[in-house]
Amino acid sequence: MASxxxxxxxxxHSFIHRLDPRVKLFGMIALMTSIxxxxxxVWTNLSMYAxxxxxxxxxxxxxHIRLRTMLKQLKALWIMMVFLLVINVLVPNTSEIAGYFSxxxxxxxxSALLQTFYIVFRLVLMLGLTLMLTGTTRPLDLTYAIEWYLxxxxxxxxxxxxxxxTIAIALRFIPTLLEETMRIxxxxxxxxxxxxxxxxxxxxxxxxxxxVPLFISAFQRSEELANAMEARGxxxxxxxxxxxxxxxxxxxxxxxxxxxxxxxxxxxxNSLGFDVIAFWHAL
Amino acid sequence: MKFHHVxxxxxxxxxxxxxxxxxxxxxxxxxxxxxxxxxTGSGKSTLVQHLNALLVPTExxxxxxxxxxxxxxxxxxxxxxxxxxxxVFQFPEYQLFEETVEHDVxxxxxxxxxxxxxxxxxxxxxxxxxxxxxSFYARSPFELSGGERRRVAIAGIxxxxxxxxxxxxxxxxxxxxxxxxxxTLFSQLxxxxxxxxxxxxxMELVYEYATHVVVMKEGRVLAHVPTSTFFETPxxxxxxxxxxxxxxxxxxxxxxxxxxxxxxxxxxALVNYLKDIQRWPA
Numbered sequence: 001m002a003s004x005x006x007x008x009x010x011x012x013h014s015f016i017h018r019l020d021p022r023v024k025l026f027g028m029i030a031l032m033t034s035i036x037x038x039x040x041x042v043w044t045n046l047s048m049y050a051x052x053x054x055x056x057x058x059x060x061x062x063x064h065i066r067l068r069t070m071l072k073q074l075k076a077l078w079i080m081m082v083f084l085l086v087i088n089v090l091v092p093n094t095s096e097i098a099g100y101f102s103x104x105x106x107x108x109x110x111s112a113l114l115q116t117f118y119i120v121f122r123l124v125l126m127l128g129l130t131l132m133l134t135g136t137t138r139p140l141d142l143t144y145a146i147e148w149y150l151x152x153x154x155x156x157x158x159x160x161x162x163x164x165x166t167i168a169i170a171l172r173f174i175p176t177l178l179e180e181t182m183r184i185x186x187x188x189x190x191x192x193x194x195x196x197x198x199x200x201x202x203x204x205x206x207x208x209x210x211x212v213p214l215f216i217s218a219f220q221r222s223e224e225l226a227n228a229m230e231a232r233g234x235x236x237x238x239x240x241x242x243x244x245x246x247x248x249x250x251x252x253x254x255x256x257x258x259x260x261x262x263x264x265x266x267x268x269x270n271s272l273g274f275d276v277i278a279f280w281h282a283l
Numbered sequence: 284m285k286f287h288h289v290x291x292x293x294x295x296x297x298x299x300x301x302x303x304x305x306x307x308x309x310x311x312x313x314x315x316x317x318x319x320x321x322x323t324g325s326g327k328s329t330l331v332q333h334l335n336a337l338l339v340p341t342e343x344x345x346x347x348x349x350x351x352x353x354x355x356x357x358x359x360x361x362x363x364x365x366x367x368x369x370x371v372f373q374f375p376e377y378q379l380f381e382e383t384v385e386h387d388v389x390x391x392x393x394x395x396x397x398x399x400x401x402x403x404x405x406x407x408x409x410x411x412x413x414x415x416x417x418s419f420y421a422r423s424p425f426e427l428s429g430g431e432r433r434r435v436a437i438a439g440i441x442x443x444x445x446x447x448x449x450x451x452x453x454x455x456x457x458x459x460x461x462x463x464x465x466x467t468l469f470s471q472l473x474x475x476x477x478x479x480x481x482x483x484x485x486m487e488l489v490y491e492y493a494t495h496v497v498v499m500k501e502g503r504v505l506a507h508v509p510t511s512t513f514f515e516t517p518x519x520x521x522x523x524x525x526x527x528x529x530x531x532x533x534x535x536x537x538x539x540x541x542x543x544x545x546x547x548x549x550x551x552a553l554v555n556y557l558k559d560i561q562r563w564p565a
Contacts, residue, residue, distance in 0.1 A: 011298060183377075184377065186337050186370075187375065187378040188378060189337055189365065190335060190337065190365060191365075191390055191394060191440065191443065192366070193394055194362075194394075208380065209380050212380035213379065213380050216377070216425070
């Protein structure tokens, strides 16, 4: 059950918690981009991944997000890893390094193993980054940041405020719906539903017993909310003021500077065809 | 149903850590209507969810129906526990999902391994008990009124034929007549031998129906007493707001008129009692 809460805001007072959400949103996207850079040789790739790994893990440490608890909660990732491994192993692959070893009549290419490692590694880092954003930023602040980035589109008639409001409401209801889910699960468990064990058919029934009441209550809630908003005269197209303001501070500028430096550096190296081994020889 | 030093902590070792139960020792009486009272967040709901192992203690043990539930372990006999103690949550009408009332009530018995015929029989019995006749069987639960839906939901638990019925605020959101009818149903079930646990804020319900009261505060059990004691002697640390009827009885006592709680449960009974003692002064 605890894994349902993965990614929710945890109120600490770290440096990253206090950063402007706009920097954090930009940072997440920029660092994610750098994860997907592909360098020409294996060793360059591996060493670049090592650098990114160290950067992201130390950022996570600052943000009080523990890599170990994150991995522990991601048991589903293991299944995916095995799946990826099986798929990759079945496809002959010599893109990175040539050669293979054999188990019985099965050829396992070194590149296939490497490929699987890359994918899983990227997944873990991306999750870490996402958790860092959602774990240190209040959902509402995040919506403000999204709204801010969308502001230029207002000129071409894009409903910036409406989109931001929709996102804000959706985020607001995640914990409520989770609570509701738990409540209905408990109610149905009291009627003898076993959500964990049982045959496929029984599991399907269990899921129907959960989904139907959940949908009904979600629709009911949304209608109530819409009525409550209308009753208080909410008009999405009216000019609005805001209680919480985003304030840009010096640490935000510094963080943005280092982020651009890091990601920009990575991209430049990548486009120059940087090679660790050649670099080493040149030294 | 016995609790031995039961602790329950939610989200342990996180900033959200919350101790919902602290060292609960409690022995609930079979055949009673026990009311569990306490303010919001006092651990009432957490307590009752231990009875059918929806929650297990984080420390301590409990015994239900001869089964020992140990800390942090879901017992193997969990189905037997679920059948022994039927839990009716607050606003249970939200758990309905089937296309017809009949099928929804059959859902529980089928989960506990009844045959279709047996489940149908039990469903009809349970629906009759809650006062819904055969005209309701084929209707969709979603076209019923709120009160009727709640009856269907309660029938869904009764069809499991539990020995203990646990009710979390069963009258919340019902009109006075609906609430009265609901409580009458529960006292009938009690007379037929069912043990009833009632989680509530409503002191009038406690006074009228409960035989025993468990008082909770901040996760601890402050008292477990017969209802008459509960209304007679104030419990330290618990701020009880007496229902009007009890206040009248207390006022009469000060004037020297002793009214027995057990016999006077509502205004009519009080008036009749006073008339009686006027006619035949002791």
